[in-house]
Amino acid sequence: MADFARDYKDPLDDFEQREVTLLGKTKRVYVAGSGPAVIVMSEMPGISPYVARFARWVRDAGLTVFMPSLFGEDGVLPGNGKAMVTLARTCISKEFKAFASNASSPVTQWLRALAAAAHKECGGEGVGAIGMCFTGNFALSMMLEKSVVAPVLSQPSLPMHNPAGLAIGSDELEKVKARLEEDNLNVLAYRFEGDSFCKSARFSAYRDALGDRFIGKVLPDSSANPNAPLKTPHSVVTLHLIDEAGQPTVQARDEILEFFRTRLISAT
Template sequence: MTNLNTMDPLDDFARRRISLLDQERLVYIAGSGPAVVVMTEMPGISPHVARFARWVRDAGFTVYMPHLFGKDGAPPGALYAVTTIAKACISREFRAFAANASSPITQWLRALAAQAHQESGGKGVGAIGMCFTGNFALSMMLEPSVLAPVLAQPSLPLGQSGGMHIAPDELAAIKARMVTEDLTVRAYRFEGDSFCKAERFAAYADALGDRFEARVLADSAANPKAMMKNPHSVVTIHLIDEAGQPTVQARDEILEFFRMRLN
């Protein structure tokens, strides 16, 4: 069993520098089959995030996991997390406090999805954002190849529990596409999560109707041994990797969502 509290070398991922829209980023790639873009939570591509990416890979997909912030492979720690969050909060790429606006980084991520689809084939591309990047998977639906978006505990905009981190015109265009193509977005959170509260899911449900498929897990389903006591990260640090656990069921449901839409 992998030790999730030590540095993950990520040596089973190919490292590629991909230049899109005049911006180059490091992307970790593994697997075969239709593409799924895995966007890391704070503070970066931790061993927990990499473990989830491997589950996606082993389910029959090509994982594209871009470096967005933090130290790749490093386990989360309190000081490291605070420092990384502080840098991201002032970054123009993320606009972390902005409601009714989309992070500029989503334009690059959409371009990545388009390239991943061209390289990997299949019906289209899946995308999952977690925590700080949670909302990005929805914005990526402006790229026609993105068919299976998953929002895991979407936490932006910071400080606005009912805010939506997406521009209104983009949200309207995405809803129209969902109706036309009969698509849905999956979203996950813990009931008592203080970063992703019920008000945020209610706002998305109000905007998207039954196209927004929410899954809310009881706080008791979160791993009590996790460093973060606030129940938050559904498929990473708060996942209990045991058969029958609600978090494992959520993970398997996400993988099945990707299969259903992409295969």
């Protein structure tokens, strides 16, 4: 598939659009597919055509994708100016703690409730979750919901301005660590080697906190799509993915899809 033109708008009309109210807050959620549920959380500045493409890959892997609209304009590739406006608005939102180390964003409570509802609706062994960039760490916090059994952290970029910080409360982190051991679960994570938003110090901090339960994979910068408008290698399964057989980013995508299928679909 060729790269999307800058003026392309994805109508997202192959998704069911739901207005989902949980914990007293309503958000739009795009739903598609069948089988166990996977929560796909978009990177900054929102549900771009690249994020939607990844969601369709999840759908086509035999899973039901739930893609909540958390910020930005859905279906577009905004220019740098609009992206910065979205980032600024999101950073000051009470739902997100963009700069706080050892603190979880309040929006993860809503996302946990979404995971519980999705599991009740779709069944299976549990729910998968992938966060990207600004939402990268959210899949870890979501493990406080018992149904979440397949968390993926793609280029987790919070907290901003603290490369070695973790965007999760210390008490929640301890509960997640205990759950990983008790339920024999793992956390998958991906980043590019030279990513200036998600540096090696962050993966080291996760590894120190979670031990062997954290499976962090680092891709060479040379494997990032050179045609991406963001020149810093960053978005592993979206903007910087090269959709060609044998590419490291495609291999990462396929690993993630297989991780979801293995954890969520019953072998019986």
